[in-house]
Amino acid sequence: MLTEALVALLAAAVVMGSTAAVSKRRDRVADVDVAWGLSFVAIAIVLALVWPDVHSWLLALLVVVWGGRLATHIARRSRGHGEDPRYEKMLGGPGWHAGAGKVLLRVFGTQALVSWIISFPLVVGAAHDVRWWPVVWVGVVVWATGLFFEVAGDAQLEAYKAKPRESRPKILDTGLWAWTRHPNYFGDACVWWGLWVAGALSLGWVPGLATIFAPAAMTFFIRNVTGARLLEKTMSQREGWAEYAERVPLFFPRPPRR
Template identity: 30%
Template structure:
């Protein structure tokens, strides 16, 4: 039986995380909570894994994602897997912490955040596949594709740091609130409810913004096929008030999660969120440079930049005549 490229990539995406899942299930089922008194290697590995949840997460991420995904990318000549797994790994990470033997948590906060994380993941996964025409591994992130083109001789090793090890630092960093939520017995309160609403609002804003962008891109493609001129700039809906409302929604989500760390008294875990925001600011610059580099929409986008807020939805700086 011959598989298509899409089918092969689907099977790959399903199976690639099995090594970590198999290890974690084996650890959970065999660890008995006792410190091993013998030289049994597996018992000692389990004891270490129980005592060091953050270290264990990083080792599993390094071996199964940073290294294995990188090797696969060298074979396939594409980094598409890490783009897809950005939508899935936070769900896996929060369950990693909630199931870990050392976890201690308020059950309401844990269940609410797990539910919100699933909703966030479903939203982002849907957006990913909608953008990729419901194909698995159709293309890689344009930023990595650009780096590959600019560094053809060295990309084989640069890609490990640019696309994988750096992603481990960012993703584990912004998921640190999941650890703090499951490392505190502070009871659920009114502030938690407010933070939960902020997280939910961020997901809703990101979904609406991505849907509006998807419709805009689709209409432009249709216009090109019909011989009509495409619209240079999306400036309707949420995009009328912000140049990147999808980024704003994502930031609301991640900073909402960081708020839970503050509630449980572990502010150190917001460091990853702060770094993520700084990186996203740089990504915003790259995206806008890409937009202004397109000659057919450069003037329209520069005018859009002058009038419209970057992230936070806000009123136009100058009155704009609209149809």
């Protein structure tokens, strides 16, 4: 499995390195957000090309659908915007002006390493044969559930933002946003739990338990560090947010409450 892991690391490094070169010319570190999903796409496709079988190509298809949609969505959403304040705060300065070494290490290098670690269910999926095919399809169902939450949640948010500010509610609390305050982040977590089930657990208990750190880490970070909790620091300043937060759970969905 060492060879598969090194190939995956190389694929992630190529995507992040290429994006860093483009980002420097554009003077916009936030371009790394588009490369996040594409790094997984590159890893999955390269693994399927080098170790081709039905399982590897199925995993590649799932990752391409998820990662391609995510990259396209982020690219469209960020078009016309300047640097993301998160990166200015992280780097202690305005983007690349904070120093190329600091940007490469803290942003692009870190993201390449993290995407490689998260991709280990794909790596073991390429290295071993499937033991339980029914488990693969259970994973596909979990993945599809997560993708639904992401796509529907993003679409509902875009529709909300498209309404005139004076005629829309202060807080989006309908649709999936009445079930969880962050349906897109919850969907992201489900996608990676589904890929873990389909890619690693289907190989047997040992590969599954050995790679459970990947979806667990993804869930922890998007819920507690870089995703939901970070966004709530800004959203909590909105009028009506406290009442909304009392009714609707932070992450894991539940039926709406009055």
